[in-house]
Structures are given as structure tokens and as C-alpha cells.
Amino acid sequence: MNLDFLQQKLNDRIEKGNIRSLKTDGGLLDFVSNDYLSLARNAQLSQRIHNRCLEEPVPNGGTGSRLLSGNHRWYEEAEELLQSVFRAESVLLFNSGYAANQALVSSVADKGDTILYDQLSHVCLKEGAWLSRAETVAFRHNDLDDLEQRMQRVTGRCFVLTETIFSMDGDVAPLHELVQLCEKHGAYLIVDEAHSTGCYGEQGAGMLMEEGVAESIFARVYTFGKGMGVHGACVAGSRTLIDYLVNFGRPFIYTTSLPPHSVIAITESFRYLAEYQQLQGQLLKKIELFRTHWPKAMSHTAIQPVMIGSNEQARVISSQLQESGYDVRPILSPTVKSGTERLRISLHVHNSDEEIKTLAEMLKQLMS
Template identity: 70%
Template sequence: MTLDFLQEKLQDRIEKGNIRTLGGKAGLVDFVSNDYLGLSQNQELAKRIRERMDSEGAVPNGGTGSRLLSGNHRFYGAAEQYLQEVFRAESVLIFNSGYAANQALVSAVAEKGDTILYDQLSHVCLKEGAWLSRAETVSFLHNDLNDLEAKIKRAKGRVFVLTETVFSMDGDMAPLADLVEVCEQSNAYLIVDEAHSTGVMGPGGAGYMIQKNLHDRIFGRVYTFGKGMGVHGACVAGSKILTDYLINFGRPFIYTTSLPPHSVLAIEESFRYLSEHLVLQDELEAKINLFRSRWEKSLSHTAIQPVMIGSNKKAREVSMSLQEAGLDVRPILSPTVQRGTERLRISLHVHNTDAEIIRLTDLLSELV
């Protein structure tokens, strides 16, 4: 058996300077993770999760099977009921990850003869969900309502529109109020991924759509817990009909071993903790404002701050210089982003000190 066909593609990546490898230096200042509120390393939260686990007695170490078989342990019901209140939804269904939730939702609801229109900068899990459906899939220009409206007019069957609240590579936000209006006027079904706004925005960390009172006008909402909430998993929030449908037709839900009890308990405890410590959202906002005040080229008002470089080689070089200075800043290279838009992706957190942010912006001024 020859593996030349694999090696050839890897070699092509090496020659283009965009080969992906695992690694990373220990002891660097975190400007790369999605742990915006520092909850993944919050020891008070960790203690609460341990105490809750101890209070529950003997529980399985693993999920043991699909939720349709042996994996629907009692902790799911309590967590989903609590999340219904957090997200002000008729029903909530927990998934193993945001990737799985988006892929399941999009691939299941659209059928042959329908049309899926997705923002061209949507995360790949939304795009893959569209590609896995039998619907026609078409991208629309990023945050461009005119282009979206034109494509809705040409669409066939039921129309599903996919977008994100905060875009993961650019840190900008979708014009959600206007998107809701467009979808309502055209009877399109709007699906919104709140991956990077969960926890950091909204009452109790419930995200941007609830903050702006748009949640009841959205067909399907996806919330991810492995970023701002510092734990793991995700959920789809919407109508009871929608979650019942996903239980029956969402393949990444049906054919996946469930999360273990510890993970499900951690989701609930993380939201309970944040509801008592919403000052963390204000602290993060202060860090964002500090960065923006010192980096005049800032393109974002969120914790995701892209610094545009324009080539893989230069992005790698600047990233390495920052890492050598003790700051963990990673490059985002093509083909992950479009060629010519290679960048540094800086994530800001409550655990970044003001001095660390000032040092970062000073070094960026020297290197970029």
C-alpha cells in the first residue's frame, strides 16, 4: 500500500508555507485561546463542579452510548431545563460540540429542493452542514444584505439563512436586527451560531440575540460552551418541534456517544457561576477597550482582534517574534482564510493584565 498521495498533499502544504502541526510553547501569555472569561481555569468554578459531582454519588465515568440508547443519563434533563431558562427557549437540546450542533441542525432541516444561503465567512461547520444536506447551497457576500436579498429572490423551495453573531476570524458582528427583518419579510428560516458571544454577552451569558431581544424571531440558535463558558459541549435552542425533529433526524446527535455526566454537570454549573459573576463581562469589555485604545488599526469591537498581515510567511514571522517575547499569538494562514488576508488572530481575556496588553500593542507597532 502506497501513501504517496497523502505525502504529496502534505509536501504541497510545506512548500506553500501553510502546513499545520500540533505544538505550542508552555509558559506564554495567552492571547490565543477562546477562554474569554477565564472560566476554564477558574478554581472556584472547578471546586463547585467537583462538589456537585461528589453530591451526586456514584455516576458513570462516560456517556456509555447514544442518548437514544443508554446515554441519556439523568443530568441531561436538569441541564437542558436550566438552559431553557437561560436562553429563553421553549426547548433546548445538548450536543457534544458546537461543530456537531451546527452540522446536525443545518444538514437535517434542509431537504432536496430547498436553498441554503450562508454568509461567506461562516464557520466551516455551518458550511459542511449545508453541503451534507441535499439542498442547493449558495454563499452571500459577508454581511451584505443587498446580496442576500437578491439571492433569496432567486432561491427555490424553503430558504434557510446561516450566519454567526461574532465571526471567528474577523471578530466583527452580523447585522442581526436587519437580517431578522429580511428573513421575516421573505419567510426565510434564520439559523444563528452564537459560539463567540455565548457567555461574554447577554444576561447570564445568554448571548447577543437575547441581549437585543431577537431570540424569539430566530428559527434555530446554536450556543457553544467550550469558549466563553470554559467547559465543553453545545446546544440548539428553539421550538419543541425543532428539537424533537433533531432527535429523530440529526445524524450527529443520533449516532454519537453522549457526553459523560461530569461534562453535563459542568455546563450547568458554569452558567450558574457566571450568573453570580457577571462582572466578568465588564472586565472583558475593559480589556477590549484598552487594546483598541492602543492599537489604532483595530478592526473589531469584540474579544477577537485580527491584525492583518497579508502573507503566510510574514504572519509566521511576526507570530514567532511575539512568542519569543513571551506572548502566545498565532497566525491564521491561507487556506483557512482567503489568500491575501492572512493575519494574527488575537484573543483577549479577563486574565490578560493591562501590562500584558500594553506590551502586546507596543510589539505590534514595532513588528507590523
């Protein structure tokens, strides 16, 4: 079998310096993971999850889609809890944030509708839009004027896609203004809370809840593999929306359900955070500490981009930091736009103050 056509594309990546490969952490200090609240490594939470799975007759796998054999009682328990946390009329669990966004966006918009998405939205939101039969148009990142101009030219129903915290720049969407604009034009606003779930809001309910705009959002997507330290995701919205997704969301209908162990982990993670919400304050202190010692900081969130501007230089500085014991990875084009290559530093509760200060000092030396 001739695989030259695949190898050629790989060779092109190698020549451009942006070939991807899998790596383990190698025991380095973690400044790369999305485990912002350190719940993925929390031994007490792990023991709670383990104890429940020992005490209850938990199957090893989901056994089928939720519409067949996979709708175990632990799903109902988790969705009831999440409905309360997010103060939503209804909630539907998904296997991942990627699946949730893809199912939601691809199914709610139809031929004759228009989807307007922030150009820096995660690829799963964009792919959901492309899989729908609607017209899809990007608007400039967080640019309300550009968005409104495009809203004035849409046909059919208008859906607007954005995120609370963007994964590469760590910046925040203008949530109140977006809500007002969508209400003005009768648009349906869909917001992905992937990087704010757990880190903001009472019981980890996210930034939309903290900002008091959640009830104005057509659909909210929350993921649990980042701040919550476990796995899975959910869509929160009206009962009508959730019933619709059960019937028309293909990634939900045709996927084997999460195993009960994962669903129990979601429940126990939110229960744990409700008891230890001070973790959010601890994370905010780590962020401010980094900003104090790295004057070029661009973000007020746990995601701190350090702009480099070339694939080669980003790789070099990343390697130097790793040689010093700090796991900081480069983000290269085409993942980000050429010329905006960077280091993406993630801050966590488990990073010590001394580690954060030392990292900032090393950055000053390496980029001087």
C-alpha cells in the same frame, strides 16, 4: 503500503508555507485561546464541578447514545437550566458546536430547498449545508443587498445561515436587519452564537438575547467550549424543532452522549456566571484597552485580527511575539483567503492591563 499520495499533499502545504502542526502553549502568555471569560482556568468553578461529581454517583462515561443508555438525569437538569437562560421553548444538548450545527443544518433542509450562507460562516455550518440535499449558495459577508437578491431567486424553503460574532475578523452580523429580511421573505434564520455565548446577554445568554431578537430566530446554536470555559453545545428553538432533531439529526442520534461530568460542568458554569456576571464588563474593559493602544484595531469584540497579508510574514511576526513570551498565533491561507493572512489575537479577563499594553507596543514596533 504506498502513502506517497498523502505525502505529496503535505509537501505541497510545506512549499506554500501553510503546513499545520500541533503545539502546546509552552507557558506563554495566553492571547490565543477562546477562554474569553477565563472560566476554563477558574479554580472556584473547577472546585464546584469537582465537588458535585464527588457527591453524586457520576459514571465515568456517557455509556451510549442518548436514545439508548446515555440520557442521564444530569442532561435534563442542564437542558432545563439552558431553556431558562436562553428563554427558549426547548433546548437540546450536543457534544460540540460542530456536531450541533452539522446536525441542525443537514437535517432541516431537504431536496428542493435552498440554503444561503454567509461566505465567512464556520465550516461546520457549510458542511451541514453541503450534507443536506438542498441547493447551497454563499452570499457576500454581511452584505444584505446580495443576500436579498439571492433570496428573490430561491426555490422551496429558504434557510439563511450566519453567526453573531465571526471567528476570524471578530465582526458582528447585522442581526436586526437580517431578522427583518428573513421575515419579509419567509426565510428560516439559523444563527451560531459560538463566540458570543457567555460574553453577552444576561447570564451569558448571548448577543441575540442582548439585542432582543432571539424570539425571531428559527434556530440558535450555543457552544460552551469558548466563553463558558467547559465543553459541549446546544440548539435552542421550538419544541417541534427539538423533537425533529432527536428523530432526524444524525450527529445526535448516532453519537455516544457527553459524559455526565461534562454535563454537570455546563450547568455549574452557567450558575457561576450568573453570580459573577461582572466578568463580562471586565472583558469589555480589556477590549477597549487594547483598542486604545492599538489604533488599527478593527473589532469591538474579544477577537482582534491584525492583518499581515502573507503566510511567511505572519509566521515571522508570530514567532517574534512568542519569543517575547506572548502566545499569538498566525492564521494562514487556506484557513483564510490568500492575501488576508493575519495574527488572531484573543483577549481575556485573565490578561493583565500591562500585558495588553505591552503587546500593543510590540505590534507597533514589529509592523512599523
